Structures are given as C-alpha cells and as structure tokens.
Amino acid sequence: xxxxxxxxxxxxxxxxxxxxxxxxxxxxxxxxxxxxxxxxxxxxxxxxxxxxxxxxxxxxxxxxxxxxxxxxxxxxxxxxxxxxxxxxxxxxxxxxxxxxxxxxxxxxxxxxxxxxxxxxxxxxxxxxxxxxxxxxxxxxxxxxxxxxxxxxxxxxxxxxxxxxxxxxxxxxxxxxxxxxxx
Numbered sequence: 001x002x003x004x005x006x007x008x009x010x011x012x013x014x015x016x017x018x019x020x021x022x023x024x025x026x027x028x029x030x031x032x033x034x035x036x037x038x039x040x041x042x043x044x045x046x047x048x049x050x051x052x053x054x055x056x057x058x059x060x061x062x063x064x065x066x067x068x069x070x071x072x073x074x075x076x077x078x079x080x081x082x083x084x085x086x087x088x089x090x091x092x093x094x095x096x097x098x099x100x101x102x103x104x105x106x107x108x109x110x111x112x113x114x115x116x117x118x119x120x121x122x123x124x125x126x127x128x129x130x131x132x133x134x135x136x137x138x139x140x141x142x143x144x145x146x147x148x149x150x151x152x153x154x155x156x157x158x159x160x161x162x163x164x165x166x167x168x169x170x171x172x173x174x175x176x177x178x179x180x181x182x
Contacts, residue, residue, distance in 0.1 A: 004153040007162040012040035022174040026131040050083030065138040102127035136170035
C-alpha cells in the first residue's frame with residue numbers, strides 16, 4: 001500500500017492510497033482507497049453502462065501511468081468512479097496521444113460505503129506490453145473538491161506545478177512476473 005499526497009495542501013481530511021500488482025499472467029491490478037470524513041469530494045454519478053469516455057480527468061478520476069525504462073513512449077489509464085474509463089498512448093511527453101485500441105473493455109469495481117470509496121480494476125497488458133518487458137509506473141488522481149476546485153494527488157510530485165506526465169514521477173518499477181504492493 002502506498003500513500004498519495006496532494007500537490008497543494010487541502011483543508012479536508014482526505015486520505016488516498018493505492019496498491020499495484022503485476023501478475024504472472026501479465027495482468028495489472030490497481031486498487032485505490034479514498035477516505036473522506038468530511039464529504040469533501042464531488043464524485044461523478046454512476047454510469048450503469050460504463051464505457052470508454054474522454055475528458056474523465058475533468059471530474060474526480062483515478063489515473064495510472066505506465067512506461068518502459070529508457071523509452072519516451074507511455075500510457076495513461078483513466079478510471080472514473082462512474083465506471084467509465086480510457087487508455088491513451090503517447091509517443092513522447094504529452095505528444096502523439098491516441099486511444100490504445102488494443103484494449104476494448106476494462107473490468108472495474110467501485111464500492112462506496114459511508115465515507116470511503118474503493119476502486120479496483122485489472123488491465124490485461126498482453127495486447128500491448130510483452131510479459132517480459134519491465135514497466136515504470138506512477139499512481140495518480142484528480143480529486144474534485146466540494147468547492148469545485150481540483151486537487152492533484154500522486155506518490156510524488158516532480159514538477160513546479162502538477163504534472164503527472166513527467167517521467168521522473170514514474171517511480172514504481174514493475175519487473176516481469178513480480179508483484180509489488182505499496
């Protein structure tokens with residue numbers, strides 16, 4: 001389990017943590033745990049037929065960035081508490097963004113109880129990442145607060161402004177057929 005931290009301090013008592021595991025069959029499981037004692041987070045409404053959607057980061061959205069060590073190419077996975085999702089591929093820093101069409105569906109479970117939300121998703125990496133390819137990852141989130149301001153959360157913030165695309169922030173190493181819990 002690993003704790004995420006806001007780029008700028010918030011007045012709320014939010015806590016956000018996540019776990020990440022790459023299985024031997026090359027599936028990547030990510031679980032986000034958000035605790036919100038003050039109901040300070042605005043969540044998008046549930047979509048009873050979740051699908052691929054754009055601009056999810058404009059609302060509360062959990063994100064996962066994946067890249068190869070030494071490569072400029074990377075992927076951005078967006079997971080909305082609504083159940084909607086998207087996966088984008090970039091050729092280099094913020095350029096060449098296209099939907100990763102090798103993934104056509106994404107299983108996701110969202111559980112809201114009292115003052116907490118748990119989001120779990122498993123991404124099959126096999127269509128676009130070889131099982132023996134090492135991966136660098138970054139776990140992030142955009143949290144929209146009750147005053148409608150965004151709060152940017154990450155394991156570490158490497159820029160002079162919130163920027164999840166900076167490769168220096170891809171600080172989790174997922175080697176082939178290994179599991180890492182934070």
